[in-house]
Amino acid sequence: MHTTTPAFRKTTETFASGAKTLPQRYFVSPEVFAQEQAGIFSKQWVLVGHQSQIAGTGDYIVQQVISESLIVIRDKSGEIRGFYNVCRHRGTRLKEDACGHTSTIQCPYHAWTYGLDGKLIGAPHMDDVPGFDRAEHSLHPVNLALWEGFIFVNLVDTRNASTRLRNPTARQAERGGYIPLEEWFAPLAGKFSHWNMSILRSAKRIEYDVRANWKLMFENYSECYHCPGVHPMLSKVSPYDSAENDLCEGPFLGGFMSINKGKSLTMSGNACALSVGKIENLQQVFYYSIFPNMLLSLHPEYVMVHQLWPQSPERTLILCDWFFHPDAFAVSDRGGGPDFNPDDAIEFWDMTNKQDWHVCELSQQGIASRAYQPGPYSSRESIPAAWDREYLRYVR
Amino acid sequence: MHTTTPAFRKTTETFASGAKTLPQRYFVSPEVFAQEQAGIFSKQWVLVGHQSQIAGTGDYIVQQVISESLIVIRDKSGEIRGFYNVCRHRGTRLKEDACGHTSTIQCPYHAWTYGLDGKLIGAPHMDDVPGFDRAEHSLHPVNLALWEGFIFVNLVDTRNASTRLRNPTARQAERGGYIPLEEWFAPLAGKFSHWNMSILRSAKRIEYDVRANWKLMFENYSECYHCPGVHPMLSKVSPYDSAENDLCEGPFLGGFMSINKGKSLTMSGNACALSVGKIENLQQVFYYSIFPNMLLSLHPEYVMVHQLWPQSPERTLILCDWFFHPDAFAVSDRGGGPDFNPDDAIEFWDMTNKQDWHVCELSQQGIASRAYQPGPYSSRESIPAAWDREYLRYVR
């Protein structure tokens, strides 16, 4: 229970200057959470996976976005499509499992059947219903597009927006703030080409259920001021004060840190796979946050990606995937060269992730107190402050 | 979390014509749920058991109706009575167990003691309280009546209604919509006499905790369009397209289906007990829904009855009882003819029930989506549509 009549005088909210942490309500208020769900997670492009996870026709994943279950599936033409996981007959959930392979999408209740393109192709006993038209009962689609091999969806309903408007601002307004994916990611064009992200393959996913507001994980990810105390092992290999930022304002934020010579971010300290691409400097690791739900961590030999899924003001589900070059797996498949040991990286980051989630949970607890007041960011926390500024553009 | 600003244009709500399923709010809204509890479950006759379950003086069952715990008990004259399970002293719950036998109703806290007729007969240390009158501290009664041996209660408080009003409409209005049980069931007079329901005896109860709105179970029960995909075993013995309805509008709905020659709705396919009465056609099974909480399934050799107890918009407790002719048990008691095998029917329907609850749960999930829109009922779903129409008479 949070006090509505604070016992402490409110400080002037100078957080907009970037100098202080966000006020309490942003971390505990159901109203702010509802604003975030409506204004951010229902309107922006959110990460749901990588194309390598549904490589063949009929392969699909099911992902919850806000409260919506979506089917993301590769159709017969090889195109990836997204649909609401809801039968048009009596509303039944169509697919229950998190991923799978199917030739058609058939409802388990009355056997209405849809093609991989969402068109209704079978509906028993409906032909004798006057005026019933199959064409009007396709699955509801969702906007879907790819960036560097990653699959993003956008829940804005753009089906009725005029596509003929030449003026981009007018078009965007009519579409409820919808921005095409290629426009959104234009500022990052070419920046990550060395890492070959579109061809990488996932070796592992770990899910975390964190009792903290999703913004605390972004703020945590965006600074290494906490590393000496929280991550003793990471700090030994990658000095906390080596951080340099090259994206300092806007929806994409971050930079890079050095890795000690001959070392890698693994349990053993050795590289655990082939390099993912023609990386110039093998002694650097890059960390970027992609607003609003992606953390992108680029290592010489693997790419780690977090998806953040807010469940309530005080709870977040996090999916963490580790991606490697497909040739690395091939080596392993042949009986294995000594180089491919994905667990060496996965264990390292699983440990480090848990260290982070724990301090985020402690922050959530303290921030809920009447004694909490926005505190001063240090000079090492300029990226968290920039992330807060960007966030406040979407939520008042 | 359900979206308050739907992303999809609302379809014109043509559900009242019976053509489409109910809009989303009827399945997810706490406000609609509160209306249902106040307007239906607090005002109508609801099934709580069968008289054979409390055969002797002092036998009782405890049943929760909406949020109210009730004691249903047979008194010394053999009459069945209903009381709120609340001591008149400090409000303590009197009976904790689901059923039992007792000679008086004694409060476990300060030992206030009530007779089986609800009168306060013992209250230590109260005689020296000025003005205290035992007669004013009887247990609060609840309306209770029997139909075909089944026990129904009605939570309308009729104690102060004038019983002298001759005009039934005026009387009913004064009583908050209360209709005497015999009036309510008058349309069914004689319809079920062949099944001897008042003398049957329960062999088994199974409880189900279903994560779906209670109306989905009524809609599910009211059609066999879903049977081929959901109930392969049932469909083999009782063809899904053999359904004929003889109660097509109002609070009592349903009809009958054929059973293949020589077969029965049991795991083995054989009859599992003596016939419950002089059934004309042993190759038929009758299914009726009795508004608002009873499903009545009449087989040649047993009667299955479901009680539905809504717990929230998205959760329903279901009690399922199987009743047989008392002579069937007698056969079993004597060491058993080969005929009495109640588990053969119970297992069959336990399996079939679970198949139904599962698709109801899937519907609940999909209906909660912003993509859900009322969908078209097929020609095989006229009874669900009629049930929806009847339901809408009680809730706006």
Add this chain to the structure above:
Amino acid sequence: MHTTTPAFRKTTETFASGAKTLPQRYFVSPEVFAQEQAGIFSKQWVLVGHQSQIAGTGDYIVQQVISESLIVIRDKSGEIRGFYNVCRHRGTRLKEDACGHTSTIQCPYHAWTYGLDGKLIGAPHMDDVPGFDRAEHSLHPVNLALWEGFIFVNLVDTRNASTRLRNPTARQAERGGYIPLEEWFAPLAGKFSHWNMSILRSAKRIEYDVRANWKLMFENYSECYHCPGVHPMLSKVSPYDSAENDLCEGPFLGGFMSINKGKSLTMSGNACALSVGKIENLQQVFYYSIFPNMLLSLHPEYVMVHQLWPQSPERTLILCDWFFHPDAFAVSDRGGGPDFNPDDAIEFWDMTNKQDWHVCELSQQGIASRAYQPGPYSSRESIPAAWDREYLRYVR
């Protein structure tokens, strides 16, 4: 779910006269609960422990008061202090464990470090933040004072109240109703000196999670009318009708009961330790409720203290501590005379506590019914009635 439109006519609320139990809303309403948290638990002195539990410099306990986590710690001067468990940097919870020992209070996130007096003594990388002043970032303190060795805190924020106002009423009004501890406990001065409470030592703590409103436990503690039925073993040793009250109105209520000659309130019936002090009459046990969260039970050879912590209208956490004379432990430490057997008392009261919590839970269930009406208190329930009257001074 609780009915908002009661089915039963409201009785005139004559509870203020002490004659009847409190109306339903006081036990189930979230609004009343919020009033209690704001008007009682945030404004009055509440018990959080005993000084013997943090005997050395740097010993601390962490206690939740309403929704606030507090650190209660002994500083270098030997003084006991209380602080909100919230870092001034990013709000992080500082101490996670229920008790411990520490030389400084260091934040686990970014290593900000506070002295035992709450002053910020270390904050890495903050020196280059313009205008940052350590002196402005001490831990937020909480009012703390001792009574008879017991530690009480008061969440009223008195830091800005003028301490120069001579008129106590004006001072109190300005301080939001704050009354200094010594004023609050003045009526009890000297009353408990025989029991040596400030030097006693705790032998054991048991926590109980009770599904009942906290007031039901006070009402339960305040009468022995329930003892014959609920506590057969207690009733044998201490006759339920021997109760005499010597504090009959106000925030401190209770009295004493006799213990049968040569008996003690233990499983064996024998005294289990040295007497805690120069007790005049070893055949008496004293029971007092200290508003709003302390139950004080004084036996010849031990003192039992309950802390009550309301969690919701329908749930209360209870901490129960048993205190003995330090010399009793010494005997035990030397290999043990036959006299010191604390478990003999602890088991006795653990059993008795659970009997009480169970009937309180049953009352909670029944009071939530629409059939509940305030019931008449008997002549043996004058202290519960007085407690209700005192309580109603704080909540409307």
